[in-house]
Amino acid sequence: MSTILYNPIHTSKPPEPPDPPDSPTVMEEDTPQPSSFREILLNKSIIVNHTYQQLATAGDEGVDTSPGPIILSIEGKERIYLPWKNSIIVKLFGRKISYNYLKTKLTELWRPIEPLILIDLGCDLFIAKFNKIENANKVLHEGPWFVVGNFLSVRRWEPTFVPQEATDSHTAIWVRLPQLHTEFYNQKILEKIRRKLGRLLKIDTYTSAALQGR
Known part of the structure; x- marks a missing residue:
């Protein structure tokens, strides 16, 4: 026969279980993450422009923030x-x-x-x-x-060529002289004809050598 001794004087209340840990707090982000490629590009554009504005208004050395036309130095133009x-x-x-x-x-x-x-x-x-x-x-x-x-x-x-304002003041052209007599296939005669037209650049080889009559 088993005997269990029980002493009520030395008994104590069993400890209470500890409190459960705090539940995790979910923090909402101020700016939602972009969910599409288009939003990513738009957000990137905002970041880039924001950075550019900061640089443009920072007044750092080498950044010209004064109003008015942009002045290029002679060295800058040559470069x-x-x-x-x-x-x-x-x-x-x-x-x-x-x-x-x-x-x-x-x-x-x-x-x-x-x-x-x-x-x-x-x-x-x-x-x-x-x-x-x-x-x-x-x-x-x-x-x-x-x-x-x-x-x-x-x-x-x-430099500063504007196509809409371009005009041709000079142009090179070939001039043909139909049925010109062969005795006039001469350098001096051709130069006299040239003076009526403009500056002579070149004479066809066959003409200057009088090898062809056309």
């Missing part, structure tokens, strides 16, 4: 113009062709020693951008040039 110094402005007369076709034809015609960079300026004007002066000299001095039977005007690139 900007330098990459364009060997460029040529061209215009095809009498016919409009696509940009890609014109670029292909000019590459075949000039055969530059570097890739041709052609820039559409509008108003049927284009810039042929060269880094090497050899290409620019070839285009300027070894013409005249014709693309699909139409005359191609070439001129040196000039």
